[in-house]
Amino acid sequence: MSEAKVLTPVQTPETGGRQTPQPCAMVIFGASGDLTERKLVPALYYLSRAKLLPDGFSVIGCAKTQYNNDSFRAKMQEGVKKYLNVSSSDNPILDAFTRDIHYIADDFGDPAAYGQLKDLLDKLDRERGTGGNRLFYLATPPSFFPIIVNHLGAVGLAQPKELGKNWTHIVIEKPFGRDLDSARELNRIVTSVFKEDQIYRIDHYLGKETVQNLLVFRFGNGIFEPFWNRRYIDHVQITVAEEIGVENRGAYYEEAGLVRDMIQNHVLSLLSLIAMEPPAIFNATAVRDEKSKVMRAVRPIDLDHLAEAAVRGQYVEGWCNGERMPAYRSEPKVSPQSTTETFAALKLYIDNWRWADVPFYVRSGKRLPKRVSEINIRFRPAPHLLFKGTSTTEIRGNHLSIHIQPNEGMSLRFNAKIPATTMQIRPVTMEFRYEDAFGHAVPTTAYETLLLDCMVGDSMLFTRADFVDLAWELITPLLDRWQEDGRKGMSFYEAGTWGPPEADAFIDRDGRKWQEL
Ligand code: BG6
Numbered sequence: 193m194s195e196a197k198v199l200t201p202v203q204t205p206e207t208g209g210r211q212t213p214q215p216c217a218m219v220i221f222g223a224s225g226d227l228t229e230r231k232l233v234p235a236l237y238y239l240s241r242a243k244l245l246p247d248g249f250s251v252i253g254c255a256k257t258q259y260n261n262d263s264f265r266a267k268m269q270e271g272v273k274k275y276l277n278v279s280s281s282d283n284p285i286l287d288a289f290t291r292d293i294h295y296i297a298d299d300f301g302d303p304a305a306y307g308q309l310k311d312l313l314d315k316l317d318r319e320r321g322t323g324g325n326r327l328f329y330l331a332t333p334p335s336f337f338p339i340i341v342n343h344l345g346a347v348g349l350a351q352p353k354e355l356g357k358n359w360t361h362i363v364i365e366k367p368f369g370r371d372l373d374s375a376r377e378l379n380r381i382v383t384s385v386f387k388e389d390q391i392y393r394i395d396h397y398l399g400k401e402t403v404q405n406l407l408v409f410r411f412g413n414g415i416f417e418p419f420w421n422r423r424y425i426d427h428v429q430i431t432v433a434e435e436i437g438v439e440n441r442g443a444y445y446e447e448a449g450l451v452r453d454m455i456q457n458h459v460l461s462l463l464s465l466i467a468m469e470p471p472a473i474f475n476a477t478a479v480r481d482e483k484s485k486v487m488r489a490v491r492p493i494d495l496d497h498l499a500e501a502a503v504r505g506q507y508v509e510g511w512c513n514g515e516r517m518p519a520y521r522s523e524p525k526v527s528p529q530s531t532t533e534t535f536a537a538l539k540l541y542i543d544n545w546r547w548a549d550v551p552f553y554v555r556s557g558k559r560l561p562k563r564v565s566e567i568n569i570r571f572r573p574a575p576h577l578l579f580k581g582t583s584t585t586e587i588r589g590n591h592l593s594i595h596i597q598p599n600e601g602m603s604l605r606f607n608a609k610i611p612a613t614t615m616q617i618r619p620v621t622m623e624f625r626y627e628d629a630f631g632h633a634v635p636t637t638a639y640e641t642l643l644l645d646c647m648v649g650d651s652m653l654f655t656r657a658d659f660v661d662l663a664w665e666l667i668t669p670l671l672d673r674w675q676e677d678g679r680k681g682m683s684f685y686e687a688g689t690w691g692p693p694e695a696d697a698f699i700d701r702d703g704r705k706w707q708e709l
């Protein structure tokens with residue numbers, strides 16, 4: 193079964209003008225969970241090894257599980273070894289890194305634990321020179337977000353220790369709310385304790401190299417913009433597929449489902465970057481303004497013709513890589529009658545001059561045949577078939593595939609003459625692979641960039657409140673409708689297949705096909 197990406201830490205310190213963060217302490221709430229072990233601590237280790245963390249940088253893990261500093265450090269070391277390619281010669285670096293990790297057992301509701309946290313942060317300021325700079329990271333189940341935020345406010349940890357001299361930032365994991373009302377309520381609570389410029393709503397897809405490169409590809413090159421519109425583009429497909437099931441996250445997933453977990457955030461972020469107008473300048477406000485404008489233009493999903501707009505599915509038993517996989521309903525902490533979707537496909541339209549009537553087909557699912565995220569831009573065919581009377585009967589439109597992960601890169605398919613004395617045409621592909629162009633694969637998990645960004649106060653790759661709100665405005669009516677419908681309209685697919693047959697029929701109906709991946 194495919195695991196989180198295995199990384200090779202950089203061999204030499206990274207350069208390139210990145211601003212080094214000021215010394216600071218990072219507090220991770222939910223430190224015994226999957227995200228901390230799998231992504232956050234490996235990302236921090238990667239940064240530490242690349243010498244990108246500030247002097248004195250320290251981590252405090254907070255969670256319910258009863259660890260002490262030593263047992264928590266040991267668990268974090270295990271995680272780093274499991275998720276990164278760490279050789280034995282790295283052990284001293286890993287030891288030094290984990291020495292600066294501390295642990296506080298806390299059920300998130302006990303004011304005394306926040307007092308203890310405050311004392312430890314003050315101690316780190318004195319002993320490690322963290323200077324009163326604090327980064328709080330909420331990696332707990334979403335229901336704890338308001339509780340933690342309120343406690344941080346009550347104990348006086350929400351504001352910089354000395355205004356103007358140091359900073360306090362808070363990172364909030366997704367999903368930010370579970371529908372429009374709860375997202376607005378959470379936003380109200382968070383903004384009553386923290387100011388907007390202290391808040392970093394994270395969507396780790398925005399930190400992926402290939403996703404950041406979408407902006408450079410579109411706006412750092414002069415030749416693509418003229419055909420990036422309805423005149424030349426027939427439709428766009430966005431696929432975010434995973435081979436893994438829900439693993440040990442059944443309880444969370446039952447509450448969330450695929451659309452809340454992947455589409456409301458990651459997939460809509462990709463869509464906004466593909467569809468946005470060029471910002472006037474490259475800063476957080478300008479880029480986020482343009483992303484929000486796209487979301488504002490997405491046509492509401494037509495619930496009166498739901499089958500044409502959306503498909504939902506759930507996996508049943510099947511085979512993945514020669515292994516028999518259980519049905520979603522047999523996964524731990526999942527109801528045997530669950531109607532939670534593990535697959536969804538939507539057809540979205542963006543009602544503006546650039547994209548009017550161009551469908552954006554998006555799909556995402558768990559237990560699909562492989563882990564692959566890809567954006568396909570399908571261009572219209574040549575307007576006039578010139579090569580009639582030759583053995584070529586059909587000339588297909590060009591398409592650009594943006595490989596977000598794995599095999600990061602892009603490929604452009606166009607038609608070429610087969611070398612021969614006859615006129616025969618077939619599609620060929622021009623490729624850009626990170627590995628070939630830069631001599632190594634994309635090295636990071638996305639969290640590295642994002643963690644540094646929120647330490648230096650750069651919010652460009654984080655989601656602003658208005659985007660979250662607009663995304664929920666789009667998605668909530670659909671989720672409400674599915675909730676009302678229960679089992680009605682739910683399709684099933686065997687684990688290890690590309691979703692329910694209805695997902696193929698969904699796009700076939702428009703005379704199109706999903707990209708083979
Ligand atoms: C997370 C979802 O946000 O993204 C997970 O909660 C999912 O369910 C993960 O597995 C996928 O991230 P990546 O970076 O592995 O594609």
